[in-house]
Amino acid sequence: MKILRSIWAWLDDRLGISDTLLPLARHPVPPGAKWSYVFGSATLFCLILQVVTGVALTLLYQPTSSEAYKSLQFISHQAVFGRSLRAIHYFGASGMVLMVGIHMLRVYITASYKFPREMSWISGVFLLFLTLAMGFTGQLLRWDSNGVWSAVVAAEQVGRVPVIGTYAARLLLGGDTIGGQSLSRFYSYHTLLFPALLFGLVGFHLYLVLRNGVSEPPVPGRLVDPKTYRQQYQAMLKKVGVPFWPYAAWRDILFGSATIIAIIGLALIYGPPELTQPPSPATIYTNPAPDWYLLPVFALFALMPAKIESVVIFVGPVLTVLVLLALPFMASSGERSPLRRPWAVFGSVCVVVFMVALLRLGLQAPWSPKFDAKALPPTLVHSADPLVLKGAGLFANKGCLYCHLVNGHGGHRGPELTEVGRRLTPGELRIRIVNGGGNMPAYGGVISEKELAAVIAFLETRK
Amino acid sequence: MSNEANAAAPDAAPTPPDAAEAHVPDEPRRDFLIKLSLGLGGVAALAVGVPVVSAVLAPLLQKNPQAWRKVGTLTDFPVGSTHLVKFENADPVAWSGVSSESAAWLRRDSETTFTAFSVNCSHLGCPVRWEQGAGLFMCPCHGGIYYKDGSVAAGPPPQGLTQYKIRVNGPHDVELLTAPIPITNITS
Structure with missing residues (x-):
């Protein structure tokens, strides 16, 4: 016992546990923050989970273009707990993106980015984009056909940067084309470069919490005045502050642990995303799409007006980053309470609704041609006229069905044609088919006069 | 001072x-x-x-070489037909595996002339499919559609499909000149 006590005394003296570390853990925080303040630490919990499971996955993963796919199959089907590890890493990424988003919304709604916490917000913006970059490079490391095409899509987006676009795209791919060098680069970014930046920024983000204190829950009418804020904050801490550990920390730990348990639960129930085909850029019969948290962006690309899209792909992200970085300077003082900032609340709700709507659309991808649409069965064509039957066959063969819904068969890009015979005359149908328009190709050069007559005859019977 | x-x-x-x-x-x-x-x-x-x-x-x-790759012989491609051809990029490394492959849509326009389109959609690079019945190229990602000459028919693509150079080498070898993945710029 005496020996242990002297070892502790030695360590405590040399490491400064009582002198430096415990005061940090016990630094006073404002009371009443309660549950709305747990999302930042939950993000940190997710990050730690990602680091731990990520390190475990590198024990199994082969980061070369030729072997990565095989090692992923090994991880998914053979390695001890490999499937679970992959699944936890996937749901951990999802959880981290979700928590980072909620944390950011909370900070925005309670205006915690105002004086003196501007740099906390700014480092947070970089952490948000680093988190998304980790998510994107991570799903790419699956290095199946979806991973390969994700790399190409990323290169095309980077390609929209003015002047240096083509070079930047080439730099991202590691060459003119996908190849041996591509995966090595993404692997390096995902496991070394980005984590290093993340650790540095997280350390900075946490240091700022100690330097400027946790923002107190906003009270309507109590304005932030940079001249008096720090004094008032210190006085408040002296009067009613409670030590972070354990009075506030227990909620962080409880919620963080619950988050991790939920992630592991989901991982065990649903497993990791299935691998698609091998990583050959010559495998073209594939349907590339990102993981759910990037689907809103994916959906936006399909829905934006084509004319402005090339510009928006570049200007959109730049503008978003600039606005986010400028926010704490545009509104660094004044009211913090969401009850007195209705526009901020309204804006937040709009952003959430917009993202959820885009996510839903991204999941459905109604703009994508339905390549597996089968020709209408005769029971639905419901006609004995050989011309109508021929038209129904052509309607599928010519790809019309990929985009138009008829009696529940077909795609969703174009208008549903189940009852088109009521709306349009044969002449109007002819004009639309021959000339196309909007998102429909002009079929005039593709379809013969006889075929056209058959298709029109078929459509006229849809009533 | x-x-x-x-x-x-x-x-x-x-x-x-x-x-x-x-x-x-x-x-x-x-x-x-x-x-x-x-x-x-x-x-x-x-x-x-x-x-x-x-x-x-x-x-x-580094230098990015281009190379002529044989994608078939004349008898493989009847006049008027469109085929997916696969080939190896110009400078694969030992650890590339199948990732150094590329593909192109090759059409034989006449006895002596060919057209080869990049499979990469000019919108965001996804692989377009040739739909024989429709006579159109279609992209699964965001619904870009191209006519058989590679020009934009519908959807978000800002420009047509890029083409590869094709030559007939010797008596019957059809060869394709490898090229970088076409990157669409902001001015397109």
């Missing part, structure tokens, strides 16, 4: 050689040592930086 005065100060009052020992700061010496340490640090950083930055920028610094 005041800067000049400051800079001139050490000259105006020369310090004795044993200034350091006498606890009087030897300003010129300190100045020199600061410059030396910063300078050497800079040299070290530069010496490390050149190979590191070169490694990062390697894809832009």
Whole structure:
């Protein structure tokens, strides 16, 4: 016992546990923050989970273009707990993106980015984009056909940067084309470069919490005045502050642990995303799409007006980053309470609704041609006229069905044609088919006069 | 003005050689040592930086060769037909595996002429499919559609499909000249 006590005394003296570390853990925080303040630490919990499971996955993963796919199959089907590890890493990424988003919304709604916490917000913006970059490079490391095409899509987006676009795209791919060098680069970014930046920024983000204190829950009418804020904050801490550990920390730990348990639960129930085909850029019969948290962006690309899209792909992200970085300077003082900032609340709700709507659309991808649409069965064509039957066959063969819904068969890009015979005359149908328009190709050069007559005859019977 | 005065100060009052020992700061010496340490640090950083930055920028610094790849023989491609052809990129490395493959849509327009389209959609690079019945190229990602000549028919693509060069080498070998993945720029 005496020996242990002297070892502790030695360590405590040399490491400064009582002198430096415990005061940090016990630094006073404002009371009443309660549950709305747990999302930042939950993000940190997710990050730690990602680091731990990520390190475990590198024990199994082969980061070369030729072997990565095989090692992923090994991880998914053979390695001890490999499937679970992959699944936890996937749901951990999802959880981290979700928590980072909620944390950011909370900070925005309670205006915690105002004086003196501007740099906390700014480092947070970089952490948000680093988190998304980790998510994107991570799903790419699956290095199946979806991973390969994700790399190409990323290169095309980077390609929209003015002047240096083509070079930047080439730099991202590691060459003119996908190849041996591509995966090595993404692997390096995902496991070394980005984590290093993340650790540095997280350390900075946490240091700022100690330097400027946790923002107190906003009270309507109590304005932030940079001249008096720090004094008032210190006085408040002296009067009613409670030590972070354990009075506030227990909620962080409880919620963080619950988050991790939920992630592991989901991982065990649903497993990791299935691998698609091998990583050959010559495998073209594939349907590339990102993981759910990037689907809103994916959906936006399909829905934006084509004319402005090339510009928006570049200007959109730049503008978003600039606005986010400028926010704490545009509104660094004044009211913090969401009850007195209705526009901020309204804006937040709009952003959430917009993202959820885009996510839903991204999941459905109604703009994508339905390549597996089968020709209408005769029971639905419901006609004995050989011309109508021929038209129904052509309607599928010519790809019309990929985009138009008829009696529940077909795609969703174009208008549903189940009852088109009521709306349009044969002449109007002819004009639309021959000339196309909007998102429909002009079929005039593709379809013969006889075929056209058959298709029109078929459509006229849809009533 | 005041800067000049400051800079001139050490000259105006020369310090004795044993200034350091006498606890009087030897300003010129300190100045020199600061410059030396910063300078050497800079040299070290530069010496490390050149190979590191070169490694990062390697894809832009190295030569990107092109190569003619045989994709079939004349008898493989009846006149008027469109085929998916696969070929190896110009400079695969030993660890590329199947990732150094590329594909193109090859059409034989006549006895002697071919057209080859990149499979990459000009919108965001996804692989377009040739739909024989429709006579159109279609992209699964965001619904881009192209006519058989590669021009945009519908959807978000800002420009038509890029083409590869094709030649008939010898009596019947059909060859394709490899090319970079076409990158669409903001001005397109």
